Amino acid sequence: xxxKRKNSAGTTSGHSTQEGGQHVxxxxxxxxxxxxxxxxNKEKRSAVHAxxxxxxxxxxxxxxxxxxxxxxRALELGEEPPLKxxxxxxxxxxxLDETICKPDDEELFAGNDADEFSSILKQxxxxxxxxxxxxxxxxxxxxFISDLLTVIPNAHYFERGTYDLKKIVEYAKNKDFTSVIxxxxxxxxxDALLIMALPDGPTAHFKLSKLLLRKDIKHHGNPTSxxxxxxxxxFTTRLGxxxxxxxxxxxxxxxxxxGRRVVTCHNQRDFIFFRHHRYIFETKESKQAAxxxxxxxxxxxxxxxxxxVIARLQECGPRFTLKLISLQHGTFDSKGGExxxxxxxxxxxxxxxFFM
Amino acid sequence: xxxxTTLENPGCPPLRALTFxxxxxxxxxxxxxxxxxxxxVVERWGEPxxxxxxxxxxxxxxxxDPLLGVARKNGLVDVLNPVNGDIQVSIPNVSQTDVYPExxxxxxxxxxxxxxLESLSRSITFLTCTIKGRTSMKSIEIPQSCTDTISDAAxxxxxxxxxxxxxxxKVDENECYxxxxxxxxxxxxxxxxxxxxxxxxxxxxxxxxxxxxxxxFTSGSFLSKDHRKFVSGTNSHQVRLYDVSAQRRPIMSxxxxxxxxxxxxxxxxxxxxxxxxxxxxLASVDIRTGKLLGCFLGKCSGSIRSIVRHPELPVIAxxxxxxxxxxxxxxxxxxxxxxxxxxxxxxxxxxxxFRNEVGGSTDLPHQLQxxxxxxxxxxxxxxxxxxxxxxxxxxKGSKKLKLRNEGKNSDLPPQPQDLNKIxxxxxxxxxxxxxxxKGSEKHKLRKNRQEQ
Numbered sequence: 001x002x003x004k005r006k007n008s009a010g011t012t013s014g015h016s017t018q019e020g021g022q023h024v025x026x027x028x029x030x031x032x033x034x035x036x037x038x039x040x041n042k043e044k045r046s047a048v049h050a051x052x053x054x055x056x057x058x059x060x061x062x063x064x065x066x067x068x069x070x071x072x073r074a075l076e077l078g079e080e081p082p083l084k085x086x087x088x089x090x091x092x093x094x095x096l097d098e099t100i101c102k103p104d105d106e107e108l109f110a111g112n113d114a115d116e117f118s119s120i121l122k123q124x125x126x127x128x129x130x131x132x133x134x135x136x137x138x139x140x141x142x143x144f145i146s147d148l149l150t151v152i153p154n155a156h157y158f159e160r161g162t163y164d165l166k167k168i169v170e171y172a173k174n175k176d177f178t179s180v181i182x183x184x185x186x187x188x189x190x191d192a193l194l195i196m197a198l199p200d201g202p203t204a205h206f207k208l209s210k211l212l213l214r215k216d217i218k219h220h221g222n223p224t225s226x227x228x229x230x231x232x233x234x235f236t237t238r239l240g241x242x243x244x245x246x247x248x249x250x251x252x253x254x255x256x257x258x259g260r261r262v263v264t265c266h267n268q269r270d271f272i273f274f275r276h277h278r279y280i281f282e283t284k285e286s287k288q289a290a291x292x293x294x295x296x297x298x299x300x301x302x303x304x305x306x307x308x309v310i311a312r313l314q315e316c317g318p319r320f321t322l323k324l325i326s327l328q329h330g331t332f333d334s335k336g337g338e339x340x341x342x343x344x345x346x347x348x349x350x351x352x353x354f355f356m
Numbered sequence: 357x358x359x360x361t362t363l364e365n366p367g368c369p370p371l372r373a374l375t376f377x378x379x380x381x382x383x384x385x386x387x388x389x390x391x392x393x394x395x396x397v398v399e400r401w402g403e404p405x406x407x408x409x410x411x412x413x414x415x416x417x418x419x420x421d422p423l424l425g426v427a428r429k430n431g432l433v434d435v436l437n438p439v440n441g442d443i444q445v446s447i448p449n450v451s452q453t454d455v456y457p458e459x460x461x462x463x464x465x466x467x468x469x470x471x472x473l474e475s476l477s478r479s480i481t482f483l484t485c486t487i488k489g490r491t492s493m494k495s496i497e498i499p500q501s502c503t504d505t506i507s508d509a510a511x512x513x514x515x516x517x518x519x520x521x522x523x524x525x526k527v528d529e530n531e532c533y534x535x536x537x538x539x540x541x542x543x544x545x546x547x548x549x550x551x552x553x554x555x556x557x558x559x560x561x562x563x564x565x566x567x568x569x570x571x572x573f574t575s576g577s578f579l580s581k582d583h584r585k586f587v588s589g590t591n592s593h594q595v596r597l598y599d600v601s602a603q604r605r606p607i608m609s610x611x612x613x614x615x616x617x618x619x620x621x622x623x624x625x626x627x628x629x630x631x632x633x634x635x636x637x638l639a640s641v642d643i644r645t646g647k648l649l650g651c652f653l654g655k656c657s658g659s660i661r662s663i664v665r666h667p668e669l670p671v672i673a674x675x676x677x678x679x680x681x682x683x684x685x686x687x688x689x690x691x692x693x694x695x696x697x698x699x700x701x702x703x704x705x706x707x708x709x710f711r712n713e714v715g716g717s718t719d720l721p722h723q724l725q726x727x728x729x730x731x732x733x734x735x736x737x738x739x740x741x742x743x744x745x746x747x748x749x750x751x752k753g754s755k756k757l758k759l760r761n762e763g764k765n766s767d768l769p770p771q772p773q774d775l776n777k778i779x780x781x782x783x784x785x786x787x788x789x790x791x792x793x794k795g796s797e798k799h800k801l802r803k804n805r806q807e808q
Contacts, residue, residue: 098696099679099696105698106404107379107381107404107698107699108698110379110404110405110406111378111379111404111698111699113406114378114379114404114406238679238698329659329677329700335591335592335615335616336572336574336591336615336616336634337615337616337634338615338616338618338634338658338659338677339615339634339635339636339657339658339659339677340658340659340677340678340700341657341658341678342635342636342657342658343657344636344655344657346653346655347655347657
């Protein structure tokens with residue numbers, strides 16, 4: 001397409017510029033009345049379309065330039081710069097949801113005190129996790145579990161054998177485990193995660209995708225055995241809150257800040273992104289920054305202040321994405337279980353409706 | 357693009373419902389019945405306390421002196437006034453002091469309409485049933501104030517099952533028979549007055565593979581006005597119809613959904629039933645044929661714990677673990693209103709004598725007098741029954757009169773509001789249909805012209 005336009009530009013360069021201008025205007029008129037999709041001839045249609053696209057691009061650039069100029073002028077005159085436009089995203093046009101937790105909700109806090117996780121979150125008992133697999137487990141499954149064992153403190157791997165999950169739950173209850181995690185693999189690839197709070201907590205069933213193990217992450221770090229910090233982002237609704245508390249109850253509530261290890265669960269559009277990092281605070285002097293200017297972008301700011309503390313991250317892995325399929329009341333019971341929340345196809349009537 | 361078309365909200369008829377949740381709160385939901393107004397929470401009774409979680413509730417739905425019984429997790433039974441939420445009497449579970457109340461929680465409660473004791477004072481008779489099958493019927497005099505001790509508790513207790521867990525108990529319309537069933541307990545019918553078992557079901561035969569499904573009933577309900585017929589739902593997602601007078605095996609059974617049937621209720625007509633299951637599916641079924649009439653669709657995502665049919669209006673209410681109270685129209689199976697109530701709900705009841713207080717406030721004193729007369733006639737001296745404050749403003753003896761009043765005030769034809777709505781809806785649909793039709797006609801005309 002680009003080549004074509006160049007060609008046409010080359011051939012028409014001999015004509016007077018006025019003619020060319022008229023030509024464009026005519027086209028515009030056509031465009032206003034006629035959509036390219038209504039043209040039947042493909043060559044003509046693509047030509048018209050390319051023209052429109054080009055025009056749109058030009059206009060956009062012009063507008064951006066004008067905006068920039070206005071901003072610059074305002075800066076020079078010392079006025080308030082014009083307000084930045086906020087892009088309309090799916091998140092900020094989210095459908096109104098009455099289940100979003102409000103900070104002044106007395107019933108929410110009473111409910112939190114009464115729920116299944118409160119004994120762990122109040123540090124009355126320490127979390128103890130049992131990790132097991134589905135019946136057939138190979139390659140990436142065990143590798144993922146060995147990664148998980150380094151992420152979650154006080155986690156113990158038990159081979160599944162041929163035991164029923166209900167029997168395992170019973171066993172874990174007797175041994176004072178507080179949670180059970182089951183990693184489900186399909187075609188040697190982990191594809192589902194079952195997190196169960198014990199003794200009578202809810203059971204969450206997640207779809208697991210985009211799994212990247214530690215060894216597959218470039219320049220990954222190796223975590224220490226300190227207790228990690230936990231960051232939970234955007235768990236806003238009652239359901240999200242409950243899932244957040246479920247995840248929170250997997251980790252000890254007294255992190256070793258010396259370990260500088262952080263586990264993040266970031267919720268965005270009902271997908272929970274799991275990341276595991278090490279971080280460090282480094283002080284950079286201005287001299288150093290000036291010498292190695294190309295590495296760090298904000299050395300301009302550092303010229304004003306002599307020393308600046310920056311946080312640097314290193315990913316430790318694993319990295320994966322979870323999506324909630326169902327939340328069951330009570331422990332695992334596929335037949336007689338009651339669901340607190342199940343994803344149903346009839347809920348997917350809007351792209352802007354989220355549940356967490 | 358955000359949604360540009362708004363969904364047509366059919367609006368909710370005037371009604372009042374009470375819901376009970378796991379924090380022991382009682383919430384009152386009222387719909388004013390105005391055009392396109394959703395139901396709202398108007399009151400909340402009790403303080404959040406998880407040990408006082410409500411496990412069962414029952415309402416004495418009557419004009420004068422209504423009562424609301426609430427069984428709590430810690431074995432307490434509270435009797436309240438459903439109009440203003442005052443606790444009339446609070447009965448501790450006196451029958452078993454040695455057992456943990458949590459281990460043997462109450463699962464069923466029923467307040468009797470009829471007074472068993474011909475005493476002068478106000479008394480209340482109720483039936484409770486625990487998981488272990490301990491069923492007791494008590495008569496208690498309601499003291500004048502909460503501080504008074506409960507004087508007399510006439511009590512009959514019996515055990516409905518030797519082993520297994522009772523999961524539901526229901527009392528029929530005439531309050532003569534009770535229905536029990538549960539995990540490992542076949543449904544059985546008891547005569548309340550003589551406290552004897554009169555009928556037990558037989559489990560269905562093994563299937564063609566010789567596999568026997570263990571007995572596990574999760575819900576049940578008498579069909580309206582007939583103590584011999586009842587439906588029950590099982591854990592293996594089966595709904596069964598039993599007839600005491602016919603046979604001990606189910607007359608009719610069909611599968612519904614893929615999770616346990618957690619709630620079953622019969623309609624007033626005696627053959628339509630509503631069944632809700634553990635994954636939030638709600639459907640109405642004609643039990644005579646076992647045919648599914650239709651599902652109630654409305655993004656219901658959590659297990660349904662309770663379904664209640666309104667005694668007069670054509671609506672049902674459902675609630676459950678998704679902490680929404682949903683009100684449905686039974687004819688169109690459309691969602692009329694959904695109220696988010698923050699906690700897992702355990703039960704819902706309708707207060708059918710609720711009237712909208714918009715109209716008929718002009719001749720208020722006269723009406724009040726009338727009500728006083730009635731109450732004086734029925735009640736003895738000393739005990740002042742709780743009058744319905746809201747009802748008193750507009751109430752004039754019978755319901756029809758009142759509705760007529762309302763109609764006059766709002767310059768509407770003298771018809772009840774709720775009934776008005778359905779034809780309107782139909783009319784709206786018809787209009788739409790006719791529009792489409794016209795459109796197509798025009799299209800045809802245009803085509804004809806082109807051809808010409």
